[in-house]
Amino acid sequence: MAIIIELDVMLAKRKMKSNDLAKAIGITPQNLSVLKSGRAKAIRFSTLDSICQALDCLPGDILIYQQKDGSDEQT
Amino acid sequence: MSKISRLSQCIRYLIFFLAVLQLLAFVLVATLGENTDFGQQALVDFGLFYSVFNIEFNHSWQEMGQHLKQENFNTTLILGTAELLPYMLIYFFLLRLFSYYQNGEIFTSNTIHCLKMLGKTLLLWLVINLIYPVIVTLFIRLTGLSDSLPIILNFGSTELNYLLIGSIIYVIAWVMQEGLLIKEQQELVI
Numbered sequence: 001m002a003i004i005i006e007l008d009v010m011l012a013k014r015k016m017k018s019n020d021l022a023k024a025i026g027i028t029p030q031n032l033s034v035l036k037s038g039r040a041k042a043i044r045f046s047t048l049d050s051i052c053q054a055l056d057c058l059p060g061d062i063l064i065y066q067q068k069d070g071s072d073e074q075t
Numbered sequence: 076m077s078k079i080s081r082l083s084q085c086i087r088y089l090i091f092f093l094a095v096l097q098l099l100a101f102v103l104v105a106t107l108g109e110n111t112d113f114g115q116q117a118l119v120d121f122g123l124f125y126s127v128f129n130i131e132f133n134h135s136w137q138e139m140g141q142h143l144k145q146e147n148f149n150t151t152l153i154l155g156t157a158e159l160l161p162y163m164l165i166y167f168f169l170l171r172l173f174s175y176y177q178n179g180e181i182f183t184s185n186t187i188h189c190l191k192m193l194g195k196t197l198l199l200w201l202v203i204n205l206i207y208p209v210i211v212t213l214f215i216r217l218t219g220l221s222d223s224l225p226i227i228l229n230f231g232s233t234e235l236n237y238l239l240i241g242s243i244i245y246v247i248a249w250v251m252q253e254g255l256l257i258k259e260q261q262e263l264v265i
Contacts, residue, residue: 031265041263 004064005043007036010055025050083176090173094166100128101159105151115151130155139208139227146221157207161200168193182255190248197241201234 011021022032025047034040035047048059055062100117108115108130116129130151136158140150172189180186205228212226 027265034263035265039263040265041260043265047265 002066002068004066005035005038005040005062006064007032007051007062010057010062014055014057016055021051021054024054079181080177080179083173087170087173087177090166090169094163094170097159097162097166101130101151101155103128104130105149105155108151115149115155130158136204136208136229138229139211142224142227143211146215146224148215148221153211154207157203161196161203164196164199165193168196182251182258184252184255187248187252187255190244190251194241194243194245194248197237197244201237201241204234204237205230 007021011018018032018036019029022029025032027047035043051057051062052059103117103119104115107117107119108128109117116127119126119128136154140154143150143153168189172186172193175183175186175189208227208229212224215221215224
């Protein structure tokens with residue numbers, strides 16, 4: 001997949017646990033796991049907004065566009 | 076959900092009863108049956124009451140059955156067996172389908188598969204209905220058992236019904252599969 005979700009990195013930077021983030025943004029830990037593992041088909045703006053608010057970051061900090069040759073390009 | 080489960084269980088018992096009854100009737104008619112105008116029938120006398128089991132070919136195979144009877148062939152074994160097979164397949168898939176419903180699986184890939192197989196069985200029945208008499212005649216002629224058996228190719232309202240009902244069931248299963256796909260994709264929208 002060309003879009004990579006780097007939630008783990010941001011969670012580590014903020015020293016926050018997955019369960020705490022799930023609780024803070026109002027989704028189940030299972031759904032957060034789906035998001036982190038890259039199995040999600042889409043992400044709602046409201047969810048993205050809540051994540052950015054909880055982690056105090058920008059969408060580009062957690063969503064990375066990876067080109068086919070392997071080089072990263074931040075959105 | 077419990078209502079669906081309970082109702083599905085009742086329907087399963089009913090389907091099982093019908094399948095056993097049909098199988099029993101076939102065995103009785105095949106072993107004890109006598110020829111009638113439209114097929115064969117077996118009379119079971121219990122003294123106080125008696126039961127009549129019969130297998131009739133009163134649709135597109137009627138003419139084929141009459142010709143086979145004239146040539147002294149066992150119509151029940153030749154035509155009845157071919158007719159029994161799709162029935163048993165339909166009972167099998169219906170039993171599986173209602174078993175899934177009983178266990179609470181309504182819109183799942185298993186139930187969709189069963190519905191698709193039901194549709195395919197009806198379409199297979201159409202093909203059997205069309206070509207089986209021809210195959211039987213060709214086989215009898217080629218083996219030299221009879222020379223006067225005509226080749227009969229039928230296409231009537233019975234075949235149209237199989238085509239229509241089979242197609243409708245298959246399309247419904249297809250639509251359900253698309254719905255399931257949408258549901259699965261929706262579950263992956265976070």
